[in-house]
Amino acid sequence: MSTNNHSEQPIIEVRHLKQYFNISTGFFQSRPLKAVDDISFSIREGETLGLVGESGCGKTTAGRTILHLYKPTDGEVIYRGKPIKTAKDIEQFRTKATMVFQDPYSSLDPRMTVADIIGEPLDVHHMYKTKEERREKILELMSHVGLNSEHAARYAHEFSGGQRQRVGIARSLAVNPDFIVCDEPVSALDVSIQAQVINMFDELQDRLGLTYLFIAHDLLVVRHISDRIAVMYLGRMVELADANEIYDRPLHPYTKALISAVPVPDPKTARENKRIALSGEIPSPLNAPAGCPFHTRCPYAQPKCKESMPPFEEVEKGRYVACHRTAEIN
Amino acid sequence: MALLEVKDLHTSFFTDAGEVRAVNGVSFNLERGKVLGIVGESGSGKSVTAYSIMQILAGTGKIVSGSIKLDGQELVGAGEKVMKDVRGNKISIIFQDPMTSLNPTYTIGRQLMEAILLHTDRNKQQAWDRAVEMLRLVNVNEPEKRMKQYPYEFSGGMRQRVMIAMALACEPDILIADEPTTALDVTIQAGILELMKDIQSKIGMAIIMITHDLGVVAQLCDEIIVMYAGSICEQGTADEIFYNPCHEYTKGLLRSIPTVEGSGEKLEPISGTPIDLLNMPKGCPFAPRCDAAMKICLRERCERMEINEDHAAACWMNVRKAVKGE
Numbered sequence: 184m185s186t187n188n189h190s191e192q193p194i195i196e197v198r199h200l201k202q203y204f205n206i207s208t209g210f211f212q213s214r215p216l217k218a219v220d221d222i223s224f225s226i227r228e229g230e231t232l233g234l235v236g237e238s239g240c241g242k243t244t245a246g247r248t249i250l251h252l253y254k255p256t257d258g259e260v261i262y263r264g265k266p267i268k269t270a271k272d273i274e275q276f277r278t279k280a281t282m283v284f285q286d287p288y289s290s291l292d293p294r295m296t297v298a299d300i301i302g303e304p305l306d307v308h309h310m311y312k313t314k315e316e317r318r319e320k321i322l323e324l325m326s327h328v329g330l331n332s333e334h335a336a337r338y339a340h341e342f343s344g345g346q347r348q349r350v351g352i353a354r355s356l357a358v359n360p361d362f363i364v365c366d367e368p369v370s371a372l373d374v375s376i377q378a379q380v381i382n383m384f385d386e387l388q389d390r391l392g393l394t395y396l397f398i399a400h401d402l403l404v405v406r407h408i409s410d411r412i413a414v415m416y417l418g419r420m421v422e423l424a425d426a427n428e429i430y431d432r433p434l435h436p437y438t439k440a441l442i443s444a445v446p447v448p449d450p451k452t453a454r455e456n457k458r459i460a461l462s463g464e465i466p467s468p469l470n471a472p473a474g475c476p477f478h479t480r481c482p483y484a485q486p487k488c489k490e491s492m493p494p495f496e497e498v499e500k501g502r503y504v505a506c507h508r509t510a511e512i513n
Numbered sequence: 514m515a516l517l518e519v520k521d522l523h524t525s526f527f528t529d530a531g532e533v534r535a536v537n538g539v540s541f542n543l544e545r546g547k548v549l550g551i552v553g554e555s556g557s558g559k560s561v562t563a564y565s566i567m568q569i570l571a572g573t574g575k576i577v578s579g580s581i582k583l584d585g586q587e588l589v590g591a592g593e594k595v596m597k598d599v600r601g602n603k604i605s606i607i608f609q610d611p612m613t614s615l616n617p618t619y620t621i622g623r624q625l626m627e628a629i630l631l632h633t634d635r636n637k638q639q640a641w642d643r644a645v646e647m648l649r650l651v652n653v654n655e656p657e658k659r660m661k662q663y664p665y666e667f668s669g670g671m672r673q674r675v676m677i678a679m680a681l682a683c684e685p686d687i688l689i690a691d692e693p694t695t696a697l698d699v700t701i702q703a704g705i706l707e708l709m710k711d712i713q714s715k716i717g718m719a720i721i722m723i724t725h726d727l728g729v730v731a732q733l734c735d736e737i738i739v740m741y742a743g744s745i746c747e748q749g750t751a752d753e754i755f756y757n758p759c760h761e762y763t764k765g766l767l768r769s770i771p772t773v774e775g776s777g778e779k780l781e782p783i784s785g786t787p788i789d790l791l792n793m794p795k796g797c798p799f800a801p802r803c804d805a806a807m808k809i810c811l812r813e814r815c816e817r818m819e820i821n822e823d824h825a826a827a828c829w830m831n832v833r834k835a836v837k838g839e
Contacts, residue, residue, distance in 0.1 A: 237698035343786045373554040374725060378769035378782030385779070400699065403728075407771035407780065444703035446728030447773050450751040453732045458707070461700050464668050 233409030287347035550734035622660030749824035
C-alpha cells in the first residue's frame with residue numbers, strides 16, 4: 184500500500200552485492216553458482232520495496248545476503264550510512280533488521296511455546312532485565328499481531344497457518360527492528376487468510392514506521408503492498424520502478440512477459456488474452472548465458488545482447504532498466 | 514444426458530478423532546467438452562471430490578452415499594474392475610506436484626507407454642509412436658530424444674507437460690487437473706494453461722480444474738463451483754460468479770484479493786479462521802465467519818436455490834432479498 188510519509192533518506196543501501204556459491208562439479212572441481220550477481224539499490228525509510236522474479240532468480244538469496252545470513256561474496260550493504268563489515272556491525276544490524284519466513288509450518292520450533300518462540304530473540308540480545316519485563320514485552324508483541332494472551336502457553340501445532348504466520352511476525356518484531364525482509368510471507372496461506380496478513384503488514388508499517396523488503400512471486404499481491412518494485416532474472420536486477428508504473432508500463436522485455444502472464448481474476452480481461460509468450464525455459468544459473476541473461480528467451484534479442492551485459496541505468500527519473508534496447512522497443 | 518452426473522455425494526474420512534465429512538452433499542453435472550472449475554481453500558473438499566470420482570481415496574476415506582454416473586453408468590459401488598477401465602481410459606487425473614508424480618527410475622518413454630499398452634491394443638512400436646505424438650502435442654521439443662531421458666532431466670514445467678501427455682494418451686472423456694500449475698512459476702503456468710485450453714479445443718474432452726486460484730479459473734473455465742467446508746456454496750458460469758456473486762463467501766473471496774485496477778484501497782479480508790471439519794456447526798458452515806449472518810444462518814443450512822438459469826447459490830441472503838423485493 185502506498186504510504187507517502189517516507190523520507191528520502193535511504194535506510195538500506197545495497198551496492199554491487201554478489202553472492203556466489205561454489206558447486207562441486209567433479210573431483211576437486213567446482214564452479215561458482217552466481218545466485219546474486221551485482222545488484223544495487225536503496226530502500227527509503229518507511230518504504231516497501233517489492234522484489235519479484237521466478238524461482239531460482241536469486242530473490243530469496245538477495246534478501247538473506249542483505250541480512251548477512253550469508254556472507255556476501257562481494258559488494259556492501261550500508262545501513263543508515265554505515266557499511267556493515269565487522270562481526271560487531273552484523274550483531275548490531277540484526278537487532279535492527281529481521282526476517283519473516285515463507286513457511287509458517289517449518290519455521291517455528293514445534294517443541295517451544297509461542298511465548299518462548301517470540302521471546303527467544305529477546306533472550307539472545309539480552310533485551311530485558313526481569314522475567315516480568317520479558318513477559319510484558321511478549322504480550323505486547325502478541326497484541327501487535329492480533330494474538331490473545333491466552334495463546335502464549337500454546338504450541339505452534341495448535342494454530343492455523345495464518346496464526347502461525349502472526350507468531351513468526353511477532354518474533355521478527357521482538358528486537359524492535361526498523362527494517363524487515365519478508366520472504367514470501369503469504370504464499371503458503373489460504374486466499375481468505377492472505378488478506379488478513381497483508382493488511383496486518385500495512386498496519387504495522389503505519390504504527391511502527393517499518394521499512395519492508397517484500398519478496399514474493401504473486402505480482403498482484405506485491406503490487407498491492409509495495410511502493411516500488413524490483414524485478415530479478417538469473418541473479419541480476421532487470422528493472423526497478425514505482426509499483427503502478429511498472430505494472431501499467433513495463434519497459435524491460437522480461438517484465439512485460441512476467442506481467443502479461445499474471446492470471447488476472449477477471450474473466451473478461453482473460454478473454455482478451457494479451458499474453459506475451461516466452462520461448463524456452465530459464466537457463467540454469469550454473470550455465471548463465473553470456474551477455475544479457477535474458478537474451479536466450481527475449482523476443483527482441485540482437486547480436487549485441489549476446490555479447491555484453493547491459494548496464495542497469497536510470498532511463499527516467501526513478502526508473503532503472505537493464506536492457507540494450509529500452510529506447511527502441513518502447 | 515450429461516457426461517458426468519454427481520448426485521448428493523458424501524465422502525468421509527474415518528479417523529481416530531472421529532468422522533471427518535470432507536465432502537458433504539455435492540451435486541453437479543459436467544457436459545461434454547466443457548471446462549468446470551472447482552474453487553475453494555484448503556479443506557474445502559475440492560480435491561476429495563475429484564478423488565471420489567476416480568475412487569482413489571486414501572485408506573480411511575470412503576464414499577458414504579451418493580451417486581456418480583459416467584455416461585449413465587453408475588460408478589459408486591461398481592467395483593475395482595470397472596474402475597480400472599475408467600481410470601486413465603475414460604477419466605484421467607493430473608496432480609499438483611509434477612516433481613513427485615513421475616517415477617525417477619524409469620525413462621519418460623517407458624512411463625508414457627505404460628498407460629497406452631495397458632489401455633489399448635497397440636503393440637510396443639505403436640505405443641512408442643503414440644507416446645512421441647503425445648509429447649509433440651504438448652510442445653516438448655525433440656520428443657524422440659526426450660523419450661529416452663529420465664525425469665530429473667526435465668524442468669518442472671516440462672514434467673507437467675509430460676503428465677498432461679500421459680493423461681491424454683488414451684483420449685479420455687474427462688481430464689481432472691488438481692492444482693496443475695500451483696507449483697510452477699507464472700510464465701510457465703501461463704504456458705501450461707494455454708496448452709490445456711488449446712488441447713481441449715482440439716480434442717474436445719471435458720476438464721475439471723481444481724484450484725484455489727481465482728485467477729486461474731478466470732482464464733480457463735466455462736463454469737465454476739465454489740466450495741466451502743465440503744459443500745457447494747455457489748455454482749454458475751464464470752461471468753455470473755465473478756460479476757454477480759450471490760453467496761457471502763464468494764463475495765468475501767473476491768473482495769479479499771488485490772484487483773488489476775491497482776493498489777491503494779485496503780483489502781477486505783474474511784474474518785476468522787477456516788472451519789474445523791470435526792466440529793461442523795449446525796447451520797450454514799460459513800455463518801461463523803460471515804459478516805452478514807442472520808439468526809437463521811446459525812440455525813439452518815440453506816438449500817441450493819436458483820438465481821437464474823446459469824446460476825445457483827446456497828445462501829439465505831438471497832431469500833431475504835426475495836422477501837424484501839429488492
